[in-house]
Structures are given as structure tokens and as C-alpha cells.
Amino acid sequence: NAGVTQTPKFQVLKTGQSMTLQCAQDMNHNSMYWYRQDPGMGLRLIYYSASEGTTDKGEVPNGYNVSRLNKREFSLRLESAAPSQTSVYFCASTGGLVVMNEQFFGPGTRLTVL
Amino acid sequence: ELKVEQNPLFLSMQEGKNYTIYCNYSTTSDRLYWYRQDPGKSLESLFVLLSNGAVKQEGRLMASLDTKARLSTLHITAAVHDLSATYFCAVGPQGGSEKLVFGKGTKLTVNP
Numbered sequence: 001n002a003g004v005t006q007t008p009k010f011q012v013l014k015t016g017q018s019m020t021l022q023c024a025q026d027m028n029h030n031s032m033y034w035y036r037q038d039p040g041m042g043l044r045l046i047y048y049s050a051s052e053g054t055t056d057k058g059e060v061p062n063g064y065n066v067s068r069l070n071k072r073e074f075s076l077r078l079e080s081a082a083p084s085q086t087s088v089y090f091c092a093s094t095g096g097l098v099v100m101n102e103q104f105f106g107p108g109t110r111l112t113v114l
Numbered sequence: 115e116l117k118v119e120q121n122p123l124f125l126s127m128q129e130g131k132n133y134t135i136y137c138n139y140s141t142t143s144d145r146l147y148w149y150r151q152d153p154g155k156s157l158e159s160l161f162v163l164l165s166n167g168a169v170k171q172e173g174r175l176m177a178s179l180d181t182k183a184r185l186s187t188l189h190i191t192a193a194v195h196d197l198s199a200t201y202f203c204a205v206g207p208q209g210g211s212e213k214l215v216f217g218k219g220t221k222l223t224v225n226p
Contacts, residue, residue: 042202
């Protein structure tokens, strides 16, 4: 099992460009998440999806959109990138025993917006 | 609103010493998680604590949970250089919400 995979690993954008970050999991998890990590800020939730077809805003959703394409895939789109969106983006998923709700993380995408 | 506070945020210690990282949270919770992150890497799950008084140990790390005090501790025994990393606690709000709130992390450096 690959677990949680993310593409691309690195990306440089110019202000105003758009891009989509891809995430997929092969653990048959129901819930998937997008976080951003900035120095000194820990992880902050951007969006999450409790199941296929549903999405919900997290702490910092402005400037982002998401799509839960199917149970495996959850994408994050930046429509018009801004320098403030320079960050490391992590996708995570959880499932299995509900009481555990342990999240498993992908390798991350390092995004720089110039 | 659930808030999670870790301290210290930076910890430099010598090999062989013991130390404790603290994770306080502001509202009732029934789940607490500890993660480790190496530089430039992703987060790796260390411990899942699900009940008051829960204690988990792996190697030189031991985590505990006191839900009445809204406090978890991560104790490091006889630190070694390989433990150098950033450690995060994350708390799940009571009621089964799958959203977690993360602390800002404790960057641990173990010096020879």
C-alpha cells in the first residue's frame, strides 16, 4: 500500500497563476483533509471531506477550493495564487476504527508563490 | 473553540538527559494524538491516547493523558540524537468530530 500520495512534491508559481494539488489514498478511508504548514504556526486545516461528495471549510479556507472526486482522491485548487499562499501543504486521511480517528499524512507539497 | 498549546516550543537538551513536553487544551476532549516530524518530512503518528489516565510508551518516549486537567505529556528518557525532530500534539473535540486541532509543535534538538 502506498498510503497517502501527493503530487507534485515541489511547485513554483507566479502571483495570479492557478494550480491544483492532487492527493490520493489507498487505505479505503472515508475522511480526507488538506492542511498548510507555516513556520511557527503548526498545521492549520484548510478544508476537509468526511465522505465522497461532501466538503467542509476549515480554519483557513480563503483562496482555496477543493474537490472530492471519489473516495480515493481529494484535490486542492488555488485559483489565483498569492505570495501569502507560499507554504507546505499536507493531505491526510482517516478511517477504519471510528474511535481512533488517527490521521495519516502524505509527503507534502512545497509551494512557492513569487 | 478548542485551542491547543504546547510548551516549550523549542527545546535543546543533552544526550542522556530527561525532559517533558506539555500539551494543554482548552475544551473537553476524548482523543489526543502525538506526531513526530523530521526536517523536510511528513508527520508520523507516535501515540493515540483515548481515555483519562492512558499511558503509552515506545522506546525512550512515553505519553500520558489527564483529561480532567486537559493535559498530555510526552516524556523523553535518556535522550539520544535520533530523537531530534519536531513533536506535535493534536486534539480531537469531544463528540466524535474528525477534525483535529494541532499545537504549534516543539522543536527538539538533542546535542551530543
